[in-house]
Amino acid sequence: MQELHKLLDQLQSDISSFDKVNLAVSSGSVGWHIAHSLKTIDQIVTACKHSNPSEYQWHFNFKRFLIMSVAKKIPRGKARAPKIVRPEGDISPETLALSLENVRENIKNWKSLDKNTHFPHPFFGVLNKKETENFLVLHTKHHRMIIKDILK
Template sequence: MASNNKLATYINRLESYIPQHKFTNTKISKATIGWQIDHSLKVINNVCLAMQSSDPNTFEKNMTFIGKFLLTLGRFPRGKAKAPKHVRPPEIIEKEALIKQIADAKKNIESINTLPANAYFKHPMFGHINKKRVTRFLEIHTKHHLNIIKDMNK
């Protein structure tokens, strides 16, 4: 689907870094490339699943100013937020787990297009993010972690 092309490209880029999943560059991040990949995929998959199971009737237009600002800006600042527990990677990141999450993410982003307009997920800092804004959020978040990986490889 056209609206998810950029996100699909980013997922393919994450996939291309799987062979380097154990690499780290502590000047850029304490985490490994695998951590960046795993976290990005957990966010994509959890957001899509949350939207699929959300009740559009309970959607509230309560997106915070900071959420609107960052989505408009198109980038997230580094080192300012801490990943919620449910999207934090495990201690040991297995290559096979990354490959499975990649396949899930590719399927899950396709499901976005079939969801009702007010399907949503609740972001801990931004409030409710519905279908209209979710792809933008996932693109910015994934690109944020791809940029970290790129800088780690410099």
């Protein structure tokens, strides 16, 4: 989770540019991408905490293998965020800072979770703790790159 903590620090530094938009890059503002990233992390970590590790069963998933092991990059514009992780309402520096604080609190005891803690990803199938951590880093990096391109 060390890499995710660094990415959270970077998202925090982007909050001051929350209202910036570049339609050539994305229809979402910098704030939207930050809010989406934070909501995704929070929802997934919460789902893992509520999972039953004894129910986890690994299954090969070609999309997961291709994106997470071979490409190590999420392609842009190929998928749409599920409604559950799309930001709603007003996005402000204050709401983003509060969301960031909540995420940091939620991931505090990540290390203590069982290795078979898991959550069902809509494209990659059921991800265990290690795969989840890798996905969270990959997903957050994806949105950080979009933010960087918006700010260019």
